[in-house]
Amino acid sequence: xxxxxxxxxxxxxxxxxxxxxxxxxxxxxxxxxxxxxxxxxxxxxxxxxxxxxxxxxxxxxxxxxxxxxxxxxxxxxxxxxxxxxxxxxxxxxxxxxxxxxxxxxxxxxxxxxxxxxxxxxxxxxxxxxxxxxxxxxxxxxxxxxxxxxxxxxxxxxxxxxxxxxxxxxxxxxxxxxxxxxxxxxxxxxxxxxxxxxxxxxxxxxxxxxxxxxxxxxxxxxxxxxxxxxxxxxxxxxxxxxxxxxxxxxxxxxxxxxxxxxxxxxxxxxxxxxxxxxxxxxxxxxxxxxxxxxxxxxxxxxxxxxxxxxxxxxxxxxxxxxxxxxxxxxxxxxxxxxxxxxxxxxxxxxxxxxxxxxxxxxxxxxxxxxxxxxxxxxxxxxxxxxxxxxxxxxxxxxxxxxxxxxxxxxxxxxxxxxxxxxxxxxxxxxxxxxxxxxxxxxxxxxxxxxxxxxxxxxxxxxxxxxxxxxxxxxxxxxxxxxxxxxxxxxxxxxxxxxxxxxxxxxxxxxxxxxxxxxxxxxxxxxxxxxxxxxxxxxxxxxxxxxxxxxxxxxxxxxxxxxxxxxxxxxxxxxxxxxxxxxxxxxxxxxxxxxxxxxxxxxxxxxxxxxxxxxxxxxxxxxxxxxxxxxxxxxxxxxxxxxxxxxxxxxxxxxxxxxxxxxxxxxxxxxxxxxxxxxxxxxxxxxxxxxxxxxxxxxxxxxxxxxxxxxxxxxxxxxxxxxxxxxxxxxxx
Ligand code: ADP
Numbered sequence: 214x215x216x217x218x219x220x221x222x223x224x225x226x227x228x229x230x231x232x233x234x235x236x237x238x239x240x241x242x243x244x245x246x247x248x249x250x251x252x253x254x255x256x257x258x259x260x261x262x263x264x265x266x267x268x269x270x271x272x273x274x275x276x277x278x279x280x281x282x283x284x285x286x287x288x289x290x291x292x293x294x295x296x297x298x299x300x301x302x303x304x305x306x307x308x309x310x311x312x313x314x315x316x317x318x319x320x321x322x323x324x325x326x327x328x329x330x331x332x333x334x335x336x337x338x339x340x341x342x343x344x345x346x347x348x349x350x351x352x353x354x355x356x357x358x359x360x361x362x363x364x365x366x367x368x369x370x371x372x373x374x375x376x377x378x379x380x381x382x383x384x385x386x387x388x389x390x391x392x393x394x395x396x397x398x399x400x401x402x403x404x405x406x407x408x409x410x411x412x413x414x415x416x417x418x419x420x421x422x423x424x425x426x427x428x429x430x431x432x433x434x435x436x437x438x439x440x441x442x443x444x445x446x447x448x449x450x451x452x453x454x455x456x457x458x459x460x461x462x463x464x465x466x467x468x469x470x471x472x473x474x475x476x477x478x479x480x481x482x483x484x485x486x487x488x489x490x491x492x493x494x495x496x497x498x499x500x501x502x503x504x505x506x507x508x509x510x511x512x513x514x515x516x517x518x519x520x521x522x523x524x525x526x527x528x529x530x531x532x533x534x535x536x537x538x539x540x541x542x543x544x545x546x547x548x549x550x551x552x553x554x555x556x557x558x559x560x561x562x563x564x565x566x567x568x569x570x571x572x573x574x575x576x577x578x579x580x581x582x583x584x585x586x587x588x589x590x591x592x593x594x595x596x597x598x599x600x601x602x603x604x605x606x607x608x609x610x611x612x613x614x615x616x617x618x619x620x621x622x623x624x625x626x627x628x629x630x631x632x633x634x635x636x637x638x639x640x641x642x643x644x645x646x647x648x649x650x651x652x653x654x655x656x657x658x659x660x661x662x663x664x665x666x667x668x669x670x671x672x673x674x675x676x677x678x679x680x681x682x683x684x685x686x687x688x689x690x691x692x693x694x695x696x697x698x699x700x701x702x703x704x705x706x707x708x709x710x711x712x713x714x715x716x717x718x719x720x721x722x723x724x725x726x727x728x729x730x731x732x733x734x735x736x737x738x739x740x741x742x743x744x745x746x747x748x749x750x751x752x753x754x755x756x757x758x759x760x761x762x763x764x765x766x767x768x769x770x771x772x773x774x775x776x777x778x779x780x781x782x783x784x785x786x787x788x789x790x791x792x793x794x795x796x797x798x799x800x801x802x803x804x805x806x807x808x809x810x811x812x813x814x815x816x817x818x819x820x821x822x823x824x825x826x827x828x829x830x831x832x833x834x835x836x837x838x839x840x841x842x843x844x845x846x847x848x849x850x851x852x853x854x855x856x857x858x859x860x861x862x863x864x865x866x867x868x869x870x871x872x873x874x875x876x877x878x879x880x881x882x883x884x885x886x887x888x889x890x891x892x893x894x895x896x897x898x899x900x901x902x903x904x905x906x907x908x909x910x911x912x913x914x915x916x917x918x919x920x921x922x923x924x925x926x927x928x929x930x931x932x933x934x935x936x937x938x939x940x941x942x943x944x
């Protein structure tokens with residue numbers, strides 16, 4: 214029982230505070246009708262204005278409204294409640310992110326439909342008696358039914374090749390017996406002792422440390438820091454198995470659920486059944502099934518996106534965060550939080566272990582290891598015969614590219630050789646579309662988005678110019694909008710589609726495919742492409758960051774990085790770190806099976822520390838240099854950051870509020886407030902955006918500082934204020 218539950222139960226007030234999933238700052242009090250007993254986390258129906266709404270009992274009545282004016286709780290759902298620890302977690306999250314508790318509650322109650330009782334369906338079985346009158350049709354039904362499997366009336370009629378009336382008749386005579394079962398398919402039970410692959414001695418050593426931490430059944434945080442292909446997944450599966458042996462539930466958080474098909478197969482191979490899945494693409498029905506399966510403890514292991522943190526696990530005993538360095542764990546809209554960091558908080562509140570796995574740990578995580586907050590387990594070599602690929606730079610200042618081409622002589626030769634050996638190549642460019650910019654050859658006009666301060670990106674497959682910030686698109690015009698010259702709009706720079714065009718014309722016989730979010734529209738399409746690549750049905754794969762995600766392509770021996778310098782520019786705090794992680798991950802796709810791999814990196818800055826670290830495979834030197842640069846600059850992980858973004862359709866008004874806010878900034882010790890300045894995306898969908906960045910020493914309570922600051926100014930309804938604690942996006 215959590216502290217708050219105890220406080221609540223000792224309170225004898227006949228009113229409760231109920232939090233509704235709406236942007237409200239606090240719970241509202243409601244009277245508890247005679248005979249109803251409520252505790253924290255109970256799901257109740259309450260009147261709000263003219264309607265009824267679902268809410269969560271948050272605690273004892275606050276007493277801030279005269280009891281005579283209170284309305285009563287209308288009803289309580291008897292078969293579901295949020296676990297107290299989940300309520301504690303939500304409250305913690307609201308405080309940390311400075312979000313309204315009602316909004317945070319919305320994360321756990323995204324769909325009220327989860328509370329609907331599951332629909333029932335009728336199944337039929339033979340009852341052991343025969344009807345007085347047996348016809349041919351009836352006999353056919355009984356022949357099918359006698360195999361012992363229960364069937365729906367429709368399926369039974371179909372399999373027997375008769376009308377449903379025949380089946381109905383057999384029910385009426387009592388020959389077939391009906392049972393009502395929930396429509397939802399039951400969850401498989403993962404078997405921790407299902408035989409899995411035999412671990413190497415290194416893997417076994419790491420696995421045994423992990424299982425020891427699970428046996429403790431108390432909070433601990435462990436980083437599995439293992440090179441790509443070292444078998445981190447197999448190793449943390451042992452931790453999952455141990456948690457299952459203790460009859461605990463397990464959550465495995467992954468950055469992009471659409472790309473986890475190979476993962477699901479491996480899970481099934483190790484545990485004998487598929488885990489439950491949780492992500493935004495689930496149908497309503499599936500969402501309800503999984504939510505309830507977790508709430509009643511039937512779903513033991515869930516693989517999910519960050520929002521799975523808010524599922525009502527009654528008995529969670531382990532969270533694994535796979536690819537912990539991934540930016541995709543950061544939620545950027547609504548309640549802004551980092552899934553990895555919140556996983557650690559959730560484990561802490563629930564007093565169970567959390568395991569982070571990656572080949573390229575984030576600096577924040579390495580800092581936590583350094584400070585002794587996280588344990589680190591290391592896997593230094595690839596599993597089995599596989600060795601780490603060789604990495605070399607191709608200096609584009611020497612191997613100059615002809616205009617309109619993107620592959621240098623040595624890279625072309627390497628693809629030739631790889632094709633000749635019947636092996637696969639991967640060309641990586643982290644840029645969607647055909648060309649990032651379209652320029653008029655006559656007047657120099659650049660095609661900008663009318664909706665945001667960005668260039669329009671040409672997409673040839675879709676035949677559009679697209680704004681990647683807002684999604685706005687238009688057909689590519691025939692005439693230049695500025696000078697009206699005809700057919701003068703030319704693409705500038707490459708995207709994956711343009712590289713694919715070059716590959717196609719250079720190797721017309723090769724089987725090529727493009728992997729980017731524009732081509733892949735569903736998990737099924739991702740599965741198809743990944744399977745095609747894994748089975749060797751593709752010779753050359755050209756892709757964006759999507760290809761860098763943990764895939765195992767045994768025949769892939771050459772990785773070519775088309776433009777390694779792309780991510781290095783820009784003032785983003787994490788530009789170097791992120792580029793290093795991405796390039797290291799994509800390099801890690803090469804040579805994962807018996808055949809050795811090589812990685813060729815096209816660059817104009819071969820002595821940039823990121824590229825040097827990659828070539829010399831010296832991660833530690835890079836991390837050390839990057840950490841010391843961060844320390845000198847008083848930046849995370851040595852300090853804390855928060856962004857405050859103001860936006861409004863009314864440009865002058867938002868500017869005025871930004872100045873007022875700047876003027877009101879308190880003089881905090883160990884805190885710097887920078888800004889306001891127009892955001893890099895200064896206008897998005899007509900909204901003018903201004904940003905502040907707040908830097909604070911680690912010992913400063915940045916939330917308290919922000920709260921004291923932003924509440925000094927009355928923000929008009931036309932202006933939106935967004936606070937982002939630990940920002941990852943600076944746009
Ligand atoms: P990582 O996550 O560290 O990149 P994976 O867990 O994906 O590595 O493992 C890389 C490949 O090696 C996978 O195909 C995996 O099935 C295989 N593998 C790893 N460990 C073993 C093992 N002990 N026995 C058999 N195959 C293994």
